Amino acid sequence: MIITDEFKKKLRKYLHEVIPPDGTDKDTNLSDEDIEELLTEADNIYSAAAQGxxxxxxxxxxxxxxxxxxxxxxxxxxxxxxxxxxxxxxxxAKMYEQMAEKNNNLSGSRIFKIKAPNVL
Known part of the structure; x- marks a missing residue:
């Protein structure tokens, strides 16, 4: 997953770890390095939130x-x-895990093989 400031901010919001005004990441339970690690290891932001x-x-x-x-x-x-x-x-964590699974199911595609019937 590509880490952007927008994703880091959104993940902090999902984890109730918003940096206070005039504060730093040290004023929360998860540092910027923790947030980046969660995003790096996850398939999507919901998986990162579940792990967080x-x-x-x-x-x-x-x-x-x-x-x-x-x-x-x-x-x-x-x-x-x-x-x-x-x-x-x-x-x-359970809620975000379900959201991650739903997101993964929506992002994939399906290929169907259709066999033509035998016609005399």
Missing amino acids: WRLKATTAPMEVGQITKYSIGQETYEKSTASDYLSYCLEM
């Missing part, structure tokens, strides 16, 4: 503690667990 989500799943224990629910009355807080984040990453 699997890579993010390996960091699940480091992403725990995000607030998923907050209530003001009786002060209820609910934080995500490593299992929640892991499940989310793997679901995203």
Whole structure:
């Protein structure tokens, strides 16, 4: 796959790894080298996104503690667990893998061989 700035930006968007304004790739979980490696090894951008989500799943224990629910009355807080984040990453990987398969099926062509009938 040919790596362009447009593909790198799109892949970052698919992986929720957008570089913040006035920031660098160091402000995200995946460096530019990681993004380029994902694109280089993939057949299409959806395959790269699927692999990127699997890579993010390996960091699940480091992403725990995000607030998923907050209530003001009786002060209820609910934080995500490593299992929640892991499940989310793997679901995203599955979704992009299905998109990659669909994209691969659409881009190919089929050849049919037709045999003429025997006519007397």
